[in-house]
Amino acid sequence: MEYTLSTHAITTIRERNIRVEWIAATLSAPAATESDPDDPTLIHALRVIPEFGERVLRVIYNQTKQPPHVVTAFFDRGMKGKL
Secondary structure: OOEOOOOHHHHHHOOOOOOOHHHHHHOOOEEEEOOOOOOOEEEEEEEEHHHHHEEEEEEEEEEEOOOOOOEEEEEEEEHHOOO
8 A cells, every 4th residue: 555654653663663564554454443533634543463462553644645644653552452
């Protein structure tokens, strides 16, 4: 899936050792999606990453941009074991 990364997302994925292929997989086939509570243009895509200890990756992206524009990505500790 084609997408773009914000400057913040680039910094975040580098600092947190998040692989770009995990972001692509999460955007292409999320296990769940959520609307952002504050910004209706943003979607939260979630997916379990088995090779990273079954942790849940949350990728937040702007759905109104083409291609989708990733704002940030992080491992959501509160979601572990819930997907």
